Amino acid sequence: MAISTIAGVDFTAPADIVARQLIGVTVLVDGVGGRIVETEAYDREDPASHAFSGPTERNAAMFGLPAHAYVYRSYGIHWCLNFVCREEGHGAGVLIRALEPVMGLDTMRVRRDADDEWLLCSGPGKLCQALGVTRALNGQPLSEAPFTLLPGAPDREVVTGPRIGISKAMDVPWRFGLAGSRFVSRPFR
Numbered sequence: 001m002a003i004s005t006i007a008g009v010d011f012t013a014p015a016d017i018v019a020r021q022l023i024g025v026t027v028l029v030d031g032v033g034g035r036i037v038e039t040e041a042y043d044r045e046d047p048a049s050h051a052f053s054g055p056t057e058r059n060a061a062m063f064g065l066p067a068h069a070y071v072y073r074s075y076g077i078h079w080c081l082n083f084v085c086r087e088e089g090h091g092a093g094v095l096i097r098a099l100e101p102v103m104g105l106d107t108m109r110v111r112r113d114a115d116d117e118w119l120l121c122s123g124p125g126k127l128c129q130a131l132g133v134t135r136a137l138n139g140q141p142l143s144e145a146p147f148t149l150l151p152g153a154p155d156r157e158v159v160t161g162p163r164i165g166i167s168k169a170m171d172v173p174w175r176f177g178l179a180g181s182r183f184v185s186r187p188f189r
Contacts, residue, residue, distance in 0.1 A: 002065045006142055007149040009083045011066035015041035015092040018085040020160075022094060024152025026137070029131040030145075032104030034121060036096060037181040040163045040175040042064045042082075044091035061139040063091045065164065069129075069147070071138040078125025082131050083142060097164070097175070098122050100183040101130070123185040159188045 004012045005012045009021040019041035026034045055063045061070040064082055070082040070093050082093040099121035101108055108130035121127035142149055157179035162171055177184045
């Protein structure tokens with residue numbers, strides 16, 4: 001039986017709820033990672049979602065079991081890490097947009113060729129490079145190695161705003177961030 005609640009996050013909930021719950025959770029890949037400070041929610045009924053047009057070879061993991069990784073390449077350049085949510089077959093997920101680097105900083109600096117901590121994980125492509133995330137992790141359960149998810153502080157303040165870098169449903173306020181974090185990819189208005 002698949003595990004659907006990890007680090008206090010119920011991955012069977014709607015994407016916008018999961019995206020909010022993930023703020024403050026620590027995600028590690030082989031011991032390298034940090035605190036999630038920015039997410040974006042996507043659902044199959046959302047025209048900006050990869051799931052909107054139905055299952056394909058590329059997005060199949062998004063229609064799989066909740067609490068699994070959906071990894072895809074953006075613009076043929078950057079890997080992006082999403083966490084699948086809702087029930088199997090639904091097609092929903094949360095893009096992990098930014099982390100506050102916490103563990104494995106030396107490894108991240110080498111992988112990103114950057115010393116500035118803000119440059120390590122302040123965007124979905126950057127954080128995947130820093131954590132060593134590739135398509136090989138697509139469909140992998142978040143409850144098993146190489147992933148580790150650790151609970152965040154229950155009293156964190158979450159801010160919301162419109163998602164970034166999309167051309168459809170741009171006004172939907174499904175971007176979530178840790179209030180006051182200097183590690184988000186772009187400031188919240």
